[in-house]
């Protein structure tokens with residue numbers, strides 16, 4: 270796979286019009302992420318637009334609920350025929366299992382391939398201090414992230430979302446077939462913003478990420494085309 274096919278650009282805007290403007294500006298991007306801001310603002314229409322343009326789609330709705338509810342949400346999401354879908358590992362094993370089963374059944378019911386369900390391990394906006402003092406988790410951060418990834422793997426999920434700082438360890442423990450998606454990616458020249466566990470795109474890929482999720486360093490740049498091009502050059 271070309272290095273630039275491994276970049277998923279986050280469409281974190283608040284209207285379909287803004288999203289389409291970014292799609293028009295960046296036709297070279299092949300994989301887009303639709304997250305909570307855009308989906309809640311404008312609904313599923315954008316998914317159809319991305320499909321018409323033959324783009325791959327990461328539908329990042331980060332489900333987090335009881336088994337019956339996440340299963341229902343996954344069954345409904347299966348009809349969108351996206352490539353990746355997210356759920357929080359902290360839902361627990363029963364909910365992860367129910368979600369995976371419902372997604373597979375939902376996709377079969379509409380005769381579409383099943384999206385890959387991937388689990389959030391620990392949000393990249395959190396650091397070890399917050400894990401210990403705010404969330405009161407009595408584990409070292411890398412150990413916690415690995416535990417959450419293994420929970421997803423043992424439950425039959427296709428992969429996990431993790432920070433690039435943990436991806437090497439997760440790759441070693443979860444194997445090559447487990448899809449590892451890394452947000453919290455920052456080129457040296459970009460603002461860190463609210464991301465706490467970052468690495469550069471090149472270092473994240475070298476550490477074992479399958480895909481990088483990058484938003485603001487591209488979409489909020491003065492020149493998004495130049496920013497995307499610069500990142501592709503840096504990782505080639």
Ligand SMILES: O=C(O)c1cc(=O)[nH]c(=O)n1[C@@H]1O[C@H](COP(=O)(O)O)[C@@H](O)[C@H]1O
Nearest residue numbers: 279304391392393430452453482483484485
């Ligand atoms: O699931 C995600 O994609 C995600 C998980 C995570 O732990 N951290 C994280 O930043 N994300 C998403 O990745 C994107 C990162 O955007 P930027 O910080 O602008 O590059 C946002 O859309 C986040 O919702």
